[in-house]
Amino acid sequence: MAQVATPITVDAESANDPVLDRKPENRVWRKFRTHRSAMLGGILVTFFVAVAMLAPVLPIPDPVATDWGAVRQAPSVTHPFGTDEIGRDVLSRMIWGAQASLLAGVVSVLIAVLMGVPLGIAAGYFGGWIDAVISRCTEALLAAPFLILAIALAAFLGPSLTNAMIAIGISATPLFVRLTRGQVLSVATEDYVDSARAIGLPTHKILARYILPNILPPVLVQATLTVATAIIAEASLSFLGLGQQPPAPSWGSMLNTAKNFLNQAPWMALWPGIAIFLVVLGFNLLGDGLRDALDPREQ
Numbered sequence: 001m002a003q004v005a006t007p008i009t010v011d012a013e014s015a016n017d018p019v020l021d022r023k024p025e026n027r028v029w030r031k032f033r034t035h036r037s038a039m040l041g042g043i044l045v046t047f048f049v050a051v052a053m054l055a056p057v058l059p060i061p062d063p064v065a066t067d068w069g070a071v072r073q074a075p076s077v078t079h080p081f082g083t084d085e086i087g088r089d090v091l092s093r094m095i096w097g098a099q100a101s102l103l104a105g106v107v108s109v110l111i112a113v114l115m116g117v118p119l120g121i122a123a124g125y126f127g128g129w130i131d132a133v134i135s136r137c138t139e140a141l142l143a144a145p146f147l148i149l150a151i152a153l154a155a156f157l158g159p160s161l162t163n164a165m166i167a168i169g170i171s172a173t174p175l176f177v178r179l180t181r182g183q184v185l186s187v188a189t190e191d192y193v194d195s196a197r198a199i200g201l202p203t204h205k206i207l208a209r210y211i212l213p214n215i216l217p218p219v220l221v222q223a224t225l226t227v228a229t230a231i232i233a234e235a236s237l238s239f240l241g242l243g244q245q246p247p248a249p250s251w252g253s254m255l256n257t258a259k260n261f262l263n264q265a266p267w268m269a270l271w272p273g274i275a276i277f278l279v280v281l282g283f284n285l286l287g288d289g290l291r292d293a294l295d296p297r298e299q
Contacts, residue, residue, distance in 0.1 A: 061092045
């Protein structure tokens with residue numbers, strides 16, 4: 001007699017079993033969404049990005065328009081965050097200042113990644129004199145504190161937001177060179193890389209197919225964390241007059257102005273300080289969550 005096959009049923013608990021969830025993207029998302037602090041960081045970052053992108057269409061006053069009849073007014077219905085020393089709306093300047101801070105953070109890190117990752121790959125994969133030259137130059141840059149180096153480069157290039165981003169990007173490049181080099185040295189010894197060399201696969205294909213994809217997760221995590229550092233650096237440069245130039249709004253330049261009116265108008269310093277704290281916290285929490293989610297050893 002022919003036997004009837006018994007259907008296999010999977011209950012809800014088994015369907016959510018991480019062992020059965022084999023797709024890497026599903027595993028990463030599952031781990032990330034259960035990371036509460038990472039989700040909080042993602043919400044904070046998304047909020048500030050949305051505010052910066054929607055600044056041109058939001059019904060807010062001109063951030064550079066002055067009103068001498070509303071100088072240093074306390075927060076009110078008309079001006080929810082108050083006004084500054086020449087009557088400009090602080091909320092409007094905060095929203096437009098988010099563009100400068102986030103742009104500086106992202107562009108600076110993009111510059112550092114585009115410069116540091118190729119140099120790190122070259123140093124780690126080819127070795128020899130290439131590694132020696134790149135490593136010695138990297139160590140020389142790392143000998144100077146990050147912010148001091150950024151200030152020196154920004155002062156040399158001249159005060160502007162563009163030059164500040166370039167200075168921060170160059171200052172952050174050694175971090176990515178060192179990280180990438182270490183990751184390449186680890187991946188290059190794997191059996192699948194040796195097999196690719198043995199069958200005569202060209203170097204550029206080995207780098208593109210086997211080296212780069214396997215070093216991207218730690219680079220992505222470092223990039224997310226470095227955005228927070230870059231935002232603080234941009235605020236510091238703007239505070240010193242080396243970043244975004246007045247009357248264009250920037251959180252750092254707003255703090256520089258507010259320091260002269262802490263007793264008369266404390267709200268001028270309160271809101272930029274809170275914004276810098278929250279956006280930096282958001283990127284740090286997001287980076288920590290990505291690090292845990294992308295770690296294959298974490299289940």
